[in-house]
Amino acid sequence: xxxxxxxxxxxxxxxxGSLLLQNERVRAVGNMxxxxxxxxxxxxxQIVEPKNQQAxxxxxxxxxxxxxxxxSSTRSAKEEVQQxxxxxxxxxxxxxxxxxxxxxxxxxxxxxxxxxTAPPIAETQxxxxxVQGGGLAGAIARSREVKQELEKTRRQQAQAQGVxxx
Numbered sequence: 456x457x458x459x460x461x462x463x464x465x466x467x468x469x470x471x472g473s474l475l476l477q478n479e480r481v482r483a484v485g486n487m488x489x490x491x492x493x494x495x496x497x498x499x500x501q502i503v504e505p506k507n508q509q510a511x512x513x514x515x516x517x518x519x520x521x522x523x524x525x526x527s528s529t530r531s532a533k534e535e536v537q538q539x540x541x542x543x544x545x546x547x548x549x550x551x552x553x554x555x556x557x558x559x560x561x562x563x564x565x566x567x568x569x570x571x572t573a574p575p576i577a578e579t580q581x582x583x584x585x586v587q588g589g590g591l592a593g594a595i596a597r598s599r600e601v602k603q604e605l606e607k608t609r610r611q612q613a614q615a616q617g618v619x620x621x
Contacts, residue, residue, distance in 0.1 A: 459471035479491045488496050493506035526532040607615070 495504040
Protein backbone atom coordinates (compact mmCIF):
# COMPACT_ATOMS: atom_id res chain seq x y z
CA UNK A 456 0.00 0.00 0.00
CA UNK A 457 1.22 3.46 -0.84
CA UNK A 458 1.12 6.78 0.96
CA UNK A 459 -1.05 8.39 -1.70
CA UNK A 460 -4.22 8.55 0.38
CA UNK A 461 -6.35 11.66 0.01
CA UNK A 462 -9.64 12.84 1.47
CA UNK A 463 -12.33 14.04 -0.91
CA UNK A 464 -14.59 17.03 -0.38
CA UNK A 465 -17.30 14.65 0.81
CA UNK A 466 -14.98 13.23 3.49
CA UNK A 467 -14.28 9.90 1.76
CA UNK A 468 -10.72 8.56 1.59
CA UNK A 469 -9.31 7.89 -1.85
CA UNK A 470 -6.27 5.62 -2.14
CA UNK A 471 -4.57 6.75 -5.39
CA GLY A 472 -1.95 3.98 -5.23
CA SER A 473 -4.54 1.21 -5.26
CA LEU A 474 -6.46 2.97 -8.06
CA LEU A 475 -3.26 3.06 -10.14
CA LEU A 476 -2.62 -0.64 -9.54
CA GLN A 477 -6.21 -1.59 -10.38
CA ASN A 478 -6.23 0.32 -13.67
CA GLU A 479 -2.65 -0.06 -14.91
CA ARG A 480 -3.68 -2.37 -17.77
CA VAL A 481 -6.55 -0.14 -18.96
CA ARG A 482 -6.01 1.77 -22.21
CA ALA A 483 -5.01 5.39 -21.56
CA VAL A 484 -6.92 8.29 -23.06
CA GLY A 485 -5.13 9.89 -26.02
CA ASN A 486 -3.62 8.96 -29.35
CA MET A 487 -0.43 7.24 -28.15
CA UNK A 488 -1.88 3.66 -28.00
CA UNK A 489 -0.53 2.91 -24.51
CA UNK A 490 -1.95 1.74 -21.21
CA UNK A 491 -1.39 3.38 -17.81
CA UNK A 492 1.92 1.50 -17.34
CA UNK A 493 3.27 2.76 -20.68
CA UNK A 494 3.08 -0.53 -22.62
CA UNK A 495 2.40 -0.13 -26.36
CA UNK A 496 -1.00 -1.57 -27.34
CA UNK A 497 -2.55 -2.69 -30.61
CA UNK A 498 -6.13 -2.01 -31.71
CA UNK A 499 -7.43 -4.94 -29.61
CA UNK A 500 -5.80 -3.67 -26.38
CA GLN A 501 -3.17 -6.44 -26.54
CA ILE A 502 0.36 -5.54 -25.39
CA VAL A 503 2.70 -5.22 -28.38
CA GLU A 504 5.81 -4.01 -26.54
CA PRO A 505 6.08 -3.79 -22.74
CA LYS A 506 7.56 -0.69 -21.12
CA ASN A 507 10.58 -2.64 -19.83
CA GLN A 508 11.43 -3.81 -23.35
CA GLN A 509 11.10 -0.23 -24.66
CA ALA A 510 13.51 1.01 -21.99
CA UNK A 511 16.03 -1.76 -22.81
CA UNK A 512 15.85 -0.92 -26.53
CA UNK A 513 16.51 2.78 -25.82
CA UNK A 514 19.39 1.91 -23.51
CA UNK A 515 21.01 -0.37 -26.11
CA UNK A 516 20.61 2.36 -28.72
CA UNK A 517 22.37 4.90 -26.47
CA UNK A 518 25.30 2.71 -25.48
CA UNK A 519 27.98 2.17 -28.11
CA UNK A 520 28.56 -1.55 -27.83
CA UNK A 521 29.27 -2.46 -31.43
CA UNK A 522 31.73 -5.12 -32.52
CA UNK A 523 33.11 -3.02 -35.38
CA UNK A 524 35.49 -0.07 -35.18
CA UNK A 525 34.27 3.32 -34.06
CA UNK A 526 34.40 5.76 -36.98
CA SER A 527 35.10 9.44 -36.57
CA SER A 528 32.98 10.41 -39.58
CA THR A 529 30.43 8.99 -41.99
CA ARG A 530 32.92 9.38 -44.83
CA SER A 531 35.38 6.97 -43.20
CA ALA A 532 32.58 4.47 -42.55
CA LYS A 533 31.46 4.61 -46.20
CA GLU A 534 35.04 4.20 -47.43
CA GLU A 535 35.45 1.06 -45.34
CA VAL A 536 32.25 -0.40 -46.75
CA GLN A 537 33.33 0.36 -50.34
CA GLN A 538 36.76 -1.29 -49.99
CA UNK A 539 36.71 -4.77 -51.57
CA UNK A 540 37.42 -7.68 -49.30
CA UNK A 541 40.58 -9.46 -50.56
CA UNK A 542 41.39 -12.95 -49.35
CA UNK A 543 45.16 -13.19 -48.71
CA UNK A 544 45.10 -16.96 -49.25
CA UNK A 545 43.68 -16.65 -52.78
CA UNK A 546 46.34 -17.44 -55.40
CA UNK A 547 44.34 -16.06 -58.35
CA UNK A 548 45.29 -19.17 -60.35
CA UNK A 549 41.75 -19.63 -61.62
CA UNK A 550 41.69 -16.34 -63.53
CA UNK A 551 42.07 -16.41 -67.35
CA UNK A 552 45.31 -15.10 -68.78
CA UNK A 553 44.95 -11.99 -70.89
CA UNK A 554 46.56 -12.03 -74.32
CA UNK A 555 48.75 -9.04 -75.15
CA UNK A 556 47.11 -6.47 -77.42
CA UNK A 557 49.01 -5.49 -80.53
CA UNK A 558 49.81 -1.78 -80.72
CA UNK A 559 48.61 0.10 -83.81
CA UNK A 560 51.21 0.83 -86.45
CA UNK A 561 52.61 4.37 -86.70
CA UNK A 562 51.46 6.25 -89.82
CA UNK A 563 54.15 7.57 -92.19
CA UNK A 564 52.84 11.17 -91.93
CA UNK A 565 53.47 12.34 -88.38
CA UNK A 566 50.79 14.65 -87.05
CA UNK A 567 52.05 17.56 -85.04
CA UNK A 568 50.39 17.83 -81.66
CA UNK A 569 48.47 21.05 -80.95
CA UNK A 570 50.38 23.70 -79.06
CA UNK A 571 48.97 24.45 -75.62
CA THR A 572 49.85 27.77 -74.02
CA ALA A 573 49.73 28.29 -70.29
CA PRO A 574 47.45 31.02 -68.97
CA PRO A 575 49.08 34.06 -67.39
CA ILE A 576 50.04 33.73 -63.72
CA ALA A 577 47.66 36.49 -62.61
CA GLU A 578 44.64 34.51 -63.84
CA THR A 579 45.66 31.27 -62.17
CA GLN A 580 45.96 32.87 -58.72
CA UNK A 581 42.42 34.20 -58.58
CA UNK A 582 40.48 34.22 -55.32
CA UNK A 583 38.41 31.08 -54.68
CA UNK A 584 34.72 31.21 -55.51
CA UNK A 585 32.34 31.31 -52.53
CA VAL A 586 30.59 28.09 -51.59
CA GLN A 587 27.15 27.99 -53.21
CA GLY A 588 25.84 24.94 -51.34
CA GLY A 589 23.53 24.91 -48.39
CA GLY A 590 24.01 23.19 -45.10
CA LEU A 591 26.47 23.76 -42.32
CA ALA A 592 29.56 24.15 -44.52
CA GLY A 593 27.87 26.79 -46.67
CA ALA A 594 26.67 28.71 -43.63
CA ILE A 595 30.14 28.73 -42.11
CA ALA A 596 31.67 29.88 -45.39
CA ARG A 597 29.13 32.69 -45.71
CA SER A 598 29.73 33.82 -42.12
CA ARG A 599 33.48 34.02 -42.73
CA GLU A 600 33.09 36.35 -45.70
CA VAL A 601 33.70 39.95 -44.70
CA LYS A 602 31.88 42.62 -46.66
CA GLN A 603 33.14 46.09 -45.98
CA GLU A 604 31.13 49.05 -47.16
CA LEU A 605 31.82 52.72 -46.77
CA GLU A 606 29.84 54.42 -44.07
CA LYS A 607 26.93 56.35 -45.58
CA THR A 608 26.10 59.90 -44.73
CA ARG A 609 22.68 60.88 -43.40
CA ARG A 610 21.69 62.17 -46.81
CA GLN A 611 22.63 58.86 -48.49
CA GLN A 612 20.72 56.93 -45.84
CA ALA A 613 17.63 59.10 -46.40
CA GLN A 614 17.85 58.56 -50.17
CA ALA A 615 18.14 54.81 -49.68
CA GLN A 616 14.90 54.76 -47.67
CA GLY A 617 12.89 56.16 -50.57
CA VAL A 618 9.91 58.47 -50.67
CA UNK A 619 8.07 58.98 -47.39
CA UNK A 620 5.12 61.09 -48.53
CA UNK A 621 3.53 61.89 -51.81
